[in-house]
Amino acid sequence: MTIVAEVGDLTRYPNPRPLMAYGGLVPSERTSGPHRRQGGITKTGNAHRRRVVVEAAWAYRHGPAVRAPLRARHADLDPAILEIAWKAQHRLHHRYRQVTGRGKPHNQVITAVGRELLGFIWAIALQTAQQRTAAA
Numbered sequence: 001m002t003i004v005a006e007v008g009d010l011t012r013y014p015n016p017r018p019l020m021a022y023g024g025l026v027p028s029e030r031t032s033g034p035h036r037r038q039g040g041i042t043k044t045g046n047a048h049r050r051r052v053v054v055e056a057a058w059a060y061r062h063g064p065a066v067r068a069p070l071r072a073r074h075a076d077l078d079p080a081i082l083e084i085a086w087k088a089q090h091r092l093h094h095r096y097r098q099v100t101g102r103g104k105p106h107n108q109v110i111t112a113v114g115r116e117l118l119g120f121i122w123a124i125a126l127q128t129a130q131q132r133t134a135a136a
Contacts, residue, residue, distance in 0.1 A: 003052060003053060004121075015122075019119075020119065022044070023118055024044040024045045024050050025042075025050065025115040027041060050114075057092070060096050064086070064093055081127055084124050085124065091120075092120075095112065099112055
């Protein structure tokens with residue numbers, strides 16, 4: 001909810017990459033001629049929103065599961081949105097395990113997972129907006 005409140009209309013972005021850049025979760029780059037050097041994340045935009053995304057990304061260390069309280073909240077949701085959310089749980093957990101297995105530091109792994117999480121949040125916002133326009 002914090003992400004939506006901080007960003008506003010997520011559908012104003014044509015794809016999730018500008019949203020990731022707006023969140024400051026993309027690598028900085030120093031390019032000169034044929035040389036391309038990437039550094040740490042840019043940290044542009046709202047620091048509170050970036051912190052919330054990174055905190056949420058820590059949850060994907062654990063395997064995906066739908067327990068009773070979550071199942072109750074899913075009762076009124078559209079199946080298409082639930083499908084995106086379930087795909088996100090699996091993909092982000094897999095991404096965490098894959099990048100951790102390569103020996104990357106946990107903070108870098110979580111930043112990468114948070115960046116992908118923003119992509120899934122954008123997809124859910126787009127799906128919801130399409131449903132609203134179809135219903136109107």
